Amino acid sequence: MFVACIGTFDGVHAGHRKIIDEAVNLSKNLKANSIAISMIYPWQYYFPNFPGLIYPVSQRIELILDTGIEDVITVNMAEIKDIEPEDYISSLLSQGLKGLVVGEDFTFGKNARGDVKMLSRMAADYGFELKTIPKQTYQSKRISSSWIREAIARGDIKLAGKLLQRPYHIFGQVYRDQGLGGKLGFPTANISRGEDKLVHPRSGVYIVRSIIDNETVFGLLNVGFRPTINPSEEVKYEVYYLDFEKELYSKVIEMDLLEYLRPELKFNTLDDLIKAIKRDERIARAWIAKHLSNQGEKEIENF
Ligand SMILES: Cc1cc2nc3c(=O)[nH]c(=O)nc-3n(C[C@H](O)[C@H](O)[C@H](O)COP(=O)(O)O)c2cc1C
Numbered sequence: 001m002f003v004a005c006i007g008t009f010d011g012v013h014a015g016h017r018k019i020i021d022e023a024v025n026l027s028k029n030l031k032a033n034s035i036a037i038s039m040i041y042p043w044q045y046y047f048p049n050f051p052g053l054i055y056p057v058s059q060r061i062e063l064i065l066d067t068g069i070e071d072v073i074t075v076n077m078a079e080i081k082d083i084e085p086e087d088y089i090s091s092l093l094s095q096g097l098k099g100l101v102v103g104e105d106f107t108f109g110k111n112a113r114g115d116v117k118m119l120s121r122m123a124a125d126y127g128f129e130l131k132t133i134p135k136q137t138y139q140s141k142r143i144s145s146s147w148i149r150e151a152i153a154r155g156d157i158k159l160a161g162k163l164l165q166r167p168y169h170i171f172g173q174v175y176r177d178q179g180l181g182g183k184l185g186f187p188t189a190n191i192s193r194g195e196d197k198l199v200h201p202r203s204g205v206y207i208v209r210s211i212i213d214n215e216t217v218f219g220l221l222n223v224g225f226r227p228t229i230n231p232s233e234e235v236k237y238e239v240y241y242l243d244f245e246k247e248l249y250s251k252v253i254e255m256d257l258l259e260y261l262r263p264e265l266k267f268n269t270l271d272d273l274i275k276a277i278k279r280d281e282r283i284a285r286a287w288i289a290k291h292l293s294n295q296g297e298k299e300i301e302n303f
């Protein structure tokens with residue numbers, strides 16, 4: 001016996017959390033297991049103008065499980081897009097579905113014909129519990145993964161963090177590059193974000209925070225194409241951690257994006273680039289000092 005909630009859940013934003021929490025509550029009332037059914041990719045993923053996922057699928061699953069729901073099942077959109085919605089629900093019923101939680105505007109199945117009206121009818125006919133959740137909003141606008149992707153792409157990481165209920169973070173493995181940064185006076189770790197098609201934050205410089213070997217470290221992340229030296233065809237992620245000297249090659253690091261400082265620029269000389277980075281560092285140090293709480297704990301206010 002199980003209670004399920006259905007969606008893509010990319011980002012696991014405030015609206016998703018509400019749906020998942022309600023599924024967990026309902027499962028307790030019905031003494032059943034709780035399951036999130038997560039579409040691997042949203043419908044838009046298959047179109048060329050899709051900006052990319054907020055988080056890799058593996059991380060999405062971790063975030064969903066962190067909410068306290070017992071299991072996550074991933075479903076390929078191709079598997080259900082041509083299925084009659086009644087058939088999909090019947091197959092869940094035959095597997096022990098006792099309750100279902102969805103957003104009020106949720107649609108699924110062939111021609112998106114499955115909706116709350118249809119689900120209510122089926123719930124009455126087949127005796128399962130249906131809970132629909134009113135849309136969760138921020139500043140009167142429906143919270144959605146699409147809105148968050150768009151905010152990240154234009155560098156509004158504050159808004160993204162609000163909608164996600166935690167700072168937007170990126171994560172990836174450190175790989176060896178030319179090591180030019182060290183020679184310029186600021187060693188950088190180059191990050192590879194993996195295979196999933198992910199949204200790129202607006203190119204430029206960000207203040208970031210990571211936890212490395214149980215220690216909080218702050219850094220400057222450059223996202224972009226490095227137009228000044230060694231230009232790249234694809235977006236690169238390079239982080240310069242402040243007051244940090246440990247070896248990072250091949251480690252997987254996660255960083256919270258806290259503040260957007262400036263766009264990436266093409267400088268005429270290397271010297272100008274170095275000056276700009278030194279200035280970024282001064283601004284970042286002042287920002288960090290201002291935002292650290294007074295109790296000596298390395299916590300950023302407002303997050
Ligand atoms: C904080 C920071 C800011 C940066 N800003 C720029 C920039 O505005 N324009 C640019 O062309 N490169 C910028 N870079 C990228 C540097 O050009 C890059 O780190 C340098 O080329 C070394 O790269 P490599 O060691 O990976 O070869 C920035 C790097 C950092 C860490």
Ligand SMILES: Nc1ncnc2c1ncn2[C@@H]1O[C@H](COP(=O)(O)OP(=O)(O)OP(=O)(O)O)[C@@H](O)[C@H]1O
Nearest residue numbers: 007008009015102103106134135136143144145146
């Ligand atoms: N703001 C919200 N308030 C209430 N329910 C929501 C909200 N956003 C999504 N849901 C519900 O959460 C489940 C998962 O949503 P899903 O990830 O498919 O949509 P989304 O966040 O709107 O993404 P997209 O912007 O890509 O359409 C669905 O049942 C959906 O109806």
